[in-house]
Amino acid sequence: MERFDLPLSVPFTHRVCFTHDAFSAGNPLLREILAEGGGRRALVYLEEAVAEAWPTLPQLITDYLSASSVQLHSLHIMPGAEVCKADDNLVRHVWDQIEREKIDRHSYVLCLGGGAFLDAVGFGAATAHRGVRLVRFPTTTLSQDDSGVGVKNGINAFGKKNWIGSFSVPYAVINDFTFLHSQDPEISRLGLIEAIKVALVKDAEFFSWIEANATALATLEKHALEECIQRSALWHARHITLGGDPFEMGSSRPLDFGHWAAHKLEQLSGFALSHAAAVAVGLWLDVCYSVKSGLLRESDACRIKKVLETMGMPMFDPHLLELDASGELALLAGLEEFREHLGGRLTVLLLRAPGDSTDVHHMDHGIISGCIKDMQKCNNLVTG
16 A cells, blocks of 8 residues: 655735726726736626726726727626625626636626625626636725635625635735725725734734724724725735635634624524624624633723724624523524534634734633623714
């Protein structure tokens, strides 16, 4: 019997770009990126809400690509938001069009939309021909500062978030800040929760900057908003490219601080609760747990609380109180689902201080319950 363990390394380039008016005739960024790959064909997917907000955009895209080295074969305007991940209809549409238009692995799928739309279209592109080049154009704060810069695609199944999916490095991510100006202000502000998250787990100075600029961020002041998104996006990209585990083969997910509860809250709400709102609540729960377990000082938790309040982030949701058939908090099942989704043993990241985090492998159900009770009292005081 013989065995040979042969290491395999596949290099990727993660192109993350920031610009304004990407489809302006005078902006060479996309033309240069497409020319680098040498592909000749492109298929475009545009989220319906983005097309409604920018009615001239389809023509701008058509005109822009006509002046490039890439031929536009077709442009499809499709519904987005979380409903587009509820089944595989959008994914199958992508497969059908890639086959019909003869889009090969050296061609491109351009996708413009929010995180859910990018996830579904991206999964279609990643699985057609085992991977067609994808150029992402995130159009929301949440997708520009986090998910759109990532290497994950997927749709929901079995009532669970992103149960079907893939890891696939996009050919490029182009964050066009212009799209942010048409987003609903409340949704735009909520999307900054992922910037708060990555600052808390990665960069104390960035969190201090968010603290100092919380009022400007709450009002979506242009320069503060764009700087926050760029800093957050680059932290997410650096973790993916330099963190040593881009496809999450281990048991730790530092960028998922607050997400074990967030994913379960989305599920418990029938996905009526937005991902951003769920992450805000889940983040605050894990901050409270960090304090009660002796890791985080109360003074630091107060700093975090003030930022969340100033920026109008939700810090409680009634689904936290929902019970399962046995009378236990339904939320607690999210811990095992979180572990199962990644594999290995349960690994949850908690805070020791802004910018300083640590992994734990057990969470006390009694402490979680106590945190939720305190969160409810605080919420009642704020809203009552």
